[in-house]
Amino acid sequence: GNSVTQMEGPVTLSEEAFLTINCTYTATGYPSLFWYVQYPGEGLQLLLKATKADDKGSNKGFEATYRKETTSFHLEKGSVQVSDSAVYFCALRGDNAGNMLTFGGGTRLMVKP
Amino acid sequence: GAGVSQTPSNKVTEKGKYVELRCDPISGHTALYWYRQSLGQGPEFLIYFQGTGAADDSGLPNDRFFAVRPEGSVSTLKIQRTERGDSAVYLCASRAGAGNNEQFFGPGTRLTVL
Numbered sequence: 001g002n003s004v005t006q007m008e009g010p011v012t013l014s015e016e017a018f019l020t021i022n023c024t025y026t027a028t029g030y031p032s033l034f035w036y037v038q039y040p041g042e043g044l045q046l047l048l049k050a051t052k053a054d055d056k057g058s059n060k061g062f063e064a065t066y067r068k069e070t071t072s073f074h075l076e077k078g079s080v081q082v083s084d085s086a087v088y089f090c091a092l093r094g095d096n097a098g099n100m101l102t103f104g105g106g107t108r109l110m111v112k113p
Numbered sequence: 114g115a116g117v118s119q120t121p122s123n124k125v126t127e128k129g130k131y132v133e134l135r136c137d138p139i140s141g142h143t144a145l146y147w148y149r150q151s152l153g154q155g156p157e158f159l160i161y162f163q164g165t166g167a168a169d170d171s172g173l174p175n176d177r178f179f180a181v182r183p184e185g186s187v188s189t190l191k192i193q194r195t196e197r198g199d200s201a202v203y204l205c206a207s208r209a210g211a212g213n214n215e216q217f218f219g220p221g222t223r224l225t226v227l
């Protein structure tokens with residue numbers, strides 16, 4: 001079956017530091033890949049997505065590239081801000097009829113001023 | 114416009130009791146999903162509705178869990194004979210139409226079984 005593995009947190013960075021959160025996946029067929037973010041006290045929000053190999057998703061300064069050869073979708077940001085503190089979830093959507101999502105375990109990011 | 118809403122936001126119950134959790138999807142969204150998020154983990158798929166019917170319930174952990182969507186809009190997740198291990202945040206998401214549209218998540222219901 002499908003599965004997603006992401007680096008465990010918490011990840012603690014100083015403001016303006018470079019961020020990488022690793023994500024690898026196992027899936028049959030041609031999944032779509034996502035990063036969701038959960039800010040404190042809020043629901044899950046889609047951050048970015050990529051639907052095919054070599055696509056790059058980007059939003060709010062975050063980027064992730066769909067690498068089929070390494071089955072990875074690492075999240076990066078060049079300069080984090082305190083407001084980026086949240087829990088980040090990598091997820092995949094298989095190419096089945098239901099389009100349900102399979103999530104990784106989440107990575108908590110804490111950015112200190 | 115209004116997003117996905119879930120009620121109650123918090124539910125505390127005793128072991129063995131019955132609970133119902135409600136989800137109001139975005140108006141017009143035909144697909145509806147329930148996920149369960151245990152503490153420190155990512156959400157796990159429970160059940161998927163397309164319209165009124167449960168198209169995939171393969172994620173329901175056992176027969177104590179049941180969900181309905183009688184009019185193709187509001188959905189209720191029902192848990193019988195609750196156990197302490199059922200304690201989690203239950204998330205609902207809805208999606209417009211068929212295909213690869215985005216799922217929009219509600220804020221969740223935090224269920225605590227004492």
